[in-house]
Amino acid sequence: MFHRLRLIWHPEWYHNPKKGPYFEGWYYKNVDKHGKHSFIVIPGVFIEKDIKKSYAFIQIFRKDKTPHFIQYPIEEFSITYYPFSVNISGNHFTLDSLSLTITTDTLTINGNLRFHNCTPWPITLLSPGAMGWYAFVPTMECNHAVLSMDHTISGTISYNGELMDFTGGRGYIEKDWGKSFPKAYIWFQANHFSIAGASIFGSIATIPWKRSQFTGFLIAMLHKGRLYTFTTYNKAQCKLTVTDSLVRINCIKKNISASITIQRKPGKPLPAPYNGSMQSKIYESLDAHIHCTLKDGNKVIVDDTGNHAGFEIVGDIDNLIARL
Numbered sequence: 001m002f003h004r005l006r007l008i009w010h011p012e013w014y015h016n017p018k019k020g021p022y023f024e025g026w027y028y029k030n031v032d033k034h035g036k037h038s039f040i041v042i043p044g045v046f047i048e049k050d051i052k053k054s055y056a057f058i059q060i061f062r063k064d065k066t067p068h069f070i071q072y073p074i075e076e077f078s079i080t081y082y083p084f085s086v087n088i089s090g091n092h093f094t095l096d097s098l099s100l101t102i103t104t105d106t107l108t109i110n111g112n113l114r115f116h117n118c119t120p121w122p123i124t125l126l127s128p129g130a131m132g133w134y135a136f137v138p139t140m141e142c143n144h145a146v147l148s149m150d151h152t153i154s155g156t157i158s159y160n161g162e163l164m165d166f167t168g169g170r171g172y173i174e175k176d177w178g179k180s181f182p183k184a185y186i187w188f189q190a191n192h193f194s195i196a197g198a199s200i201f202g203s204i205a206t207i208p209w210k211r212s213q214f215t216g217f218l219i220a221m222l223h224k225g226r227l228y229t230f231t232t233y234n235k236a237q238c239k240l241t242v243t244d245s246l247v248r249i250n251c252i253k254k255n256i257s258a259s260i261t262i263q264r265k266p267g268k269p270l271p272a273p274y275n276g277s278m279q280s281k282i283y284e285s286l287d288a289h290i291h292c293t294l295k296d297g298n299k300v301i302v303d304d305t306g307n308h309a310g311f312e313i314v315g316d317i318d319n320l321i322a323r324l
Contacts, residue, residue: 008128008135008136009123009125009128010081010084011123011128011129011131011135011143011145011147011175012026012084012095012145012147012175013079013081013084014045014079014086015177016079017047019047019049019051020046020047020048020049020050020051020054021046021047021048021049021179021180021273021276021277022046022047022177022178022179023044023045023046023047023176023177023178023179023180023273023278024044024045024175024176024177025042025043025044025045025059025175025176025177026042026043026044026086026093026147026173026174026175027040027042027173027174027175027176028040028041028042028093028098028171028172028173029171029172029173029189029310030113030153030166030169030171031166031169031170031171031192031308032153032164032165032166032168032169033166033167033168033169033170035192035307035308037062037063037164037166037169038062038063038286038287038308039060039061039062039157039159039164039166040059040060040061040062040284040286040310041058041059041060041061041093041098041100042057042058042059042061043056043057043058043086043088043091043093044056044057044058044059045057045074045077046273046278049276054074055071055072055073055074056071056072056073056074056076056077056088056089057069057070057071057072057088057278058070058072058088058091058102059270059271060102060107060109061268061270061284061286062159063286063287066268067268067269067270068104068106068107069270069271070102070104070107072088072089076088076089095115095118095147095148095173096114096115096116096118097112097113097114097115098112098113099111099112099113100112100157107160108158108159108160108161109157109158109159109160110157110158111155111156111157111158111164112155112156113153113154113155113156113157113166113171114153114154114155115148115151115152115153115171115173116151116152116153116154117151117152118147118148118151118173119148119149119150119151119199119222119225119227120146120147120148120149121145121146121147121149121220121227122227127233129145129146130144130145130146130218130220130231131143131144131145131218132231132232132233132234133233134216134233140178140207141178141179141180141182141207141208142176142177142178142179142180142181142182142205143176143177143178144174144175144176144203144218145174145175145176146173146174146201146220147173147174147175148171148172148173149172149191149199149201149220149222149227150170150171150172150191150197150198150199150222151170151171151172151173152168152169152170152171153166153167153168153169153170153171154166154167154168155167170191170192170196171191172189172191172199172201174189174201179273179276180273180274180275180276181272181273181274181280181282181314182205182206182207182314182315183206183274183314183315183316184205184206184314184315184316184317184319184320185203185204185205185206185312185313185314185315185320186202186203186204186205186240186242186247186312186313186314186317186320187202187203187205187310187311187312187313188200188201188202188203188247188262188288188290188309188310188311188312189201189202189309189310190288190289190290190306190307190308190309190310191222191306192306192307192308192309193302193304193305193306194304194305195223195224195304197222197223197224197225198221198222198223198224198302198304198306199221199222199306200219200220200221200222200260200290200292200306201218201219201220202217202218202219202220202249202260203217203218203219204216204217204219204238204240204249204320204324205217205320206315206319206320206323213323214232214323215320215321215323215324216232217230217231217232217236217238217251217324218231218232219231219236219238219249219251219258219260221258221292221294221302223294223301223302228256228258228294228301229253230251230252230253230256230258234253235253236251236252236253237251237252237253238250238251238324239251239324240320240321240324241321242313242317242321244264245263245264246261246262246263246264247260247261247262247264247313248260248261248262249261249262255296255297256294256295256296257294257295258292258293258294258295259292259293260290260291260292261290261291262288262289262290262291262309262311263288263289263290263291264285264288264311264313265285265287265288265311266283266285267282267283267284267285267311267312268283268284268285269281269282269283270282270283270284282312282314283312283313283314284310284311284312285309285310285311285312286308286309286310287307287308287309288309288310288311289305289306289307289309290305290306290309290311291304291305291306292304292305292306
């Protein structure tokens with residue numbers, strides 16, 4: 001019981017469910033300093049309703065390449081808590097590193113990356129990370145954690161014989177866990193702005209709540225070491241408009257406001273947990289552009305565009321907007 005309580009303040013830890021369907025995945029986004037290589041690695045586990053059918057997986061996704069979803073027997077998945085690590089068949093993932101050794105019929109990957117000066121969403125006693133007080137609600141359909149808004153990278157990855165050097169690049173780490181991805185949501189992230197260390201993240205999603213549902217949002221901008229947040233639970237306000245080419249988001253909390261414009265790009269299909277299986281497909285792009293104007297009253301704090309942005313849009317967006 002004590003360990004399960006500690007999980008609330010350690011969202012990076014594996015939650016070890018007693019039954020399925022259930023998923024848990026750690027998302028590592030890595031972009032080299034020249035913006036040539038955008039490389040996503042997602043280690044995770046899917047617990048089936050029939051526990052014997054459960055499995056671990058690693059997703060590999062490169063911009064302009066076919067994504068790969070590699071399944072492993074659940075017995076090849078292991079966790080350590082002190083220090084934290086996820087281990088899948090010789091591949092290792094921590095909060096400050098990843099190590100890959102993957103060989104399939106179509107994919108050969110080897111290499112190691114180190115992450116430096118990671119900047120997680122702050123965790124406090126009453127607000128344990130990005131979920132805020134919702135982290136205390138045990139029935140949330142999907143939980144989210146931002147494990148690093150921004151960090152620098154060192155190391156190389158060999159991908160089917162091509163050497164990718166990520167030294168001097170920038171990275172981002174997040175995590176999702178629960179029963180299912182939301183049936184409708186918008187997600188975006190970028191940390192390639194003109195000022196090094198700036199980063200933006202956002203998620204606007206349909207949240208089941210008791211016998212109803214509402215649209216919740218988590219939006220944050222990191223600038224010069226300060227995290228500006230706009231969330232459902234901190235009484236911010238959010239407006240959303242969506243066209244075929246653009247997503248516009250306007251947020252305000254007290255005297256701080258953000259105007260965000262996302263230039264949509266076509267995405268690649270990735271398996272995702274929905275309604276009890278990993279058979280659903282979401283489409284993620286790695287080359288969207290996100291412009292953000294952040295203000296304190298009339299004073300402009302940020303007016304910049306983030307490139308190499310991750311972007312997903314899923315489900316009934318009209319209903320998402322209507323319940324915001």
